[in-house]
Amino acid sequence: MTVATDPRIGERLVAAGLITAEQRDWAVGVAARNGARVGAVLVAAGLVRRTDLYRLLARTWAHPYIDLADTRTDRSLLDGLDPQTLRAQGWFPVRREGGGVLVATSERPTDEVRGRIGAVLGAGVTLAVTTDWDILQALHAGFRETVVEQATLGLWSRDKAQSARTVLFPAQRIVLWAGLAALVAGLVLSPTDTLTVLLALVSLAFLVAVTFKFAVCMVGVRQENRVSVTDDDVRAIRDQDLPVYTVLVPVFREANIVAQLIDNLGGLDYPAEKLEILLLLEESDTETIEAAKAANPPRNVTFLIIPPGHPQTKPKACNVGLFLARGDYLVIYDAEDKPDADQLKKAVVAFERGGDDLVCVQAALNYWNASDNWLTRMFTTEYSFWFDYMLPGLDRLGLPIPLGGTSNHFRTAALRALGGWDPFNVTEDADLGIRAAALGHTVGVIDSTTFEEANRAPGNWVRQRSRWIKGYLQTLLVHLRHPVRLVRTAGLRQSLAFALLIGGTPVTFLCTPPLYLLFLASWFVSLDGLFPGWVLYVSLFNLLIGNGMMIYVSMMGAFKRRRYGLVGWALLNPLYWLLHSIASYKALWQLVTKPHYWEKTLHGLSRPSSAGPQQAEAVAG
Structure with a gap:
């Protein structure tokens, strides 16, 4: 998974009623031992749904969530792009809008991420959050x-x-x-x-x-x-x-x-x-x-x-x-x-x-x-x-x-x-x-x-x-x-x-x-x-x-x-x-x-x- 690190993600999941405090403490311990991310541990263990986790992350990061499985994408945006690079970096171009490009990402949508993607696409970028699974399936289809x-x-x-x-x-x-x-x-x-x-x-x-x-x-x-x-x-x-x-x-x-x-x-x-x-x-x-x-x-x-x-x-x-x-x-x-x-x-x-x-x-x-x-x-x-x-x-x-x-x-x-x-x-x-x-x-x-x-x-x-x-x-x-x-x-x-x-x-x-x-x-x-x-x-x-x-x-x-x-x-x-x-x-x-x-x-x-x-x-x- 490519869930970005957030030290408060466990607390936010507990507050949202998605996991218990005991499950949070367990996941934090496993993540510390394995060098992994708390969200990735919880999803892999089946304690939280991938979509629920990313929807919460989207709210935390103050960005919209996009469900790529139910979204029509503009295939022309894929011309000249390397799918393996997109897979490694965790993003997928969705459509043109407002003079720029809407891009789905499974990573934290920072200014650095926006700038890197914009340099590749040669256009302004608006970021929305999606799951790493959706990125993979979109790449497979696109x-x-x-x-x-x-x-x-x-x-x-x-x-x-x-x-x-x-x-x-x-x-x-x-x-x-x-x-x-x-x-x-x-x-x-x-x-x-x-x-x-x-x-x-x-x-x-x-x-x-x-x-x-x-x-x-x-x-x-x-x-x-x-x-x-x-x-x-x-x-x-x-x-x-x-x-x-x-x-x-x-x-x-x-x-x-x-x-x-x-x-x-x-x-x-x-x-x-x-x-x-x-x-x-x-x-x-x-x-x-x-x-x-x-x-x-x-x-x-x-x-x-x-x-x-x-x-x-x-x-x-x-x-x-x-x-x-x-x-x-x-x-x-x-x-x-x-x-x-x-x-x-x-x-x-x-x-x-x-x-x-x-x-x-x-x-x-x-x-x-x-x-x-x-x-x-x-x-x-x-x-x-x-x-x-x-x-x-x-x-x-x-x-x-x-x-x-x-x-x-x-x-x-x-x-x-x-x-x-x-x-x-x-x-x-x-x-x-x-x-x-x-x-x-x-x-x-x-x-x-x-x-x-x-x-x-x-x-x-x-x-x-x-x-x-x-x-x-x-x-x-x-x-x-x-x-x-x-x-x-x-x-x-x-x-x-x-x-x-x-x-x-x-x-x-x-x-x-x-x-x-x-x-x-x-x-x-x-x-x-x-x-x-x-x-x-x-x-x-x-x-x-x-x-x-x-x-x-x-x-x-x-x-x-x-x-x-x-x-x-x-x-x-x-x-x-x-x-x-x-x-x-x-x-x-x-x-x-x-x-x-x-x-x-x-x-x-x-x-x-x-x-x-x-x-x-x-x-x-």
Whole structure:
């Protein structure tokens, strides 16, 4: 909130009968401890309505109150103005009157404020008081076309090579068609030699990709007892030193869980008056909008309605939120998320220690419904090794970190400088992490967990995973458009790690079926004369040792989370990879036919455990 400081505001609210003397004393104490304003504390706590507070402030400041929601504004006054500046300074031009301009402000209407605004508008200014919420909604409506255009095409306009809007650049098309032509020619002219070369390439690619992941995980194991931000570090933070934090929550077709979402966010241990929660709702999704209203969210939750238009994706909605966010830091959560209560404070400590190059920290993700069925068990073992070992290993080695879609904490200014999210990339999170590394920034991890709902339905799982893999392929194509520039900017080591991780992940899944088929064929026919012995040995090594390494790290992830009942399920990892393969071939097909199509994942299929996620870790089996 931008309520101006007034040491007598508590007394005035008591005199007006809006709060009690006890509520005033409580709010004054909280404001003193948190370095906040009494009015902001009272509104965030739900003790006084925002409109009542600002109407009283208007009378106190001897200025009229204006309700922007019921006032027609002159949109021509917005020409040449920067909405982010207006948001930060808390004012909005309403209309011309009396040779000047009527301006609504949520700050104390002083002569200094009047002069600053008049200099921007080049006219005399008459000030009226309104709420900070009204300012935000007026900016959202008044700059609707600008916000949507920036959210959709901002990154593409700045650097077309960084956007997945165009799937293949001309040079990439030439390389692709040349490769396909060479493959067809080889199969026609020398099929045996061509198949040998293909199998050798597939086997070596699989071996290198799996070995790379295993080696990084082993580095992550050495980080197991290294806690970057301790509980003592969090307790040492004074609330008055905490910055404003923006929480972005994109929600689409989530009417069944939006009330649970609002309840989960209420568990964050952060001063409510310094927490800005922007609920990003699609204009066409009236069911979720009504469900969100019915949930009676706290006063620091603001609805931002995202206008329709192509592409209708989560990153586009997040860009709208980023455009109007006022927090120094920003985090994104999904609708079903339940983050650790102190996660925001841990992120603040990490940023203070990480230096200016640290633009993002990723919290770990895990699942509260691991014991639902075999699929949720496999999903949980996968996430446990990925977030508890793989990402810490990448962090320790200083390699690019593909972000995980939620619980990504950013420096807001740095995120804007990066261009925000790419709305045409269906794994905008992984792309953003790689883009940050490619531009010379760093991404880290924090030892905090956000609990989600693991996908329990195979069809729903394939839809979700195919989108993720398609996004990895998009990210690979985007960042390999100028490989020389990538190496010069990010370095050879980081560039190779990017190729192995982002390229190696879909490649291993695409290669799994032919390798399994080759193994089955060897049971019935001799392959010694068809392929060189070393190629078959590498394939056998992949089958036994490669799968064994991934089973091992999956078991380790279950042990790390004390989910001992999941350890044995890791033995089914080879079958789980086949499910990945199905999703990968679907992803490859959609990359050609529907590159920007967003496969919607259904949530709310599992019933939340009454034990809570922390207890669920110990009992899942």
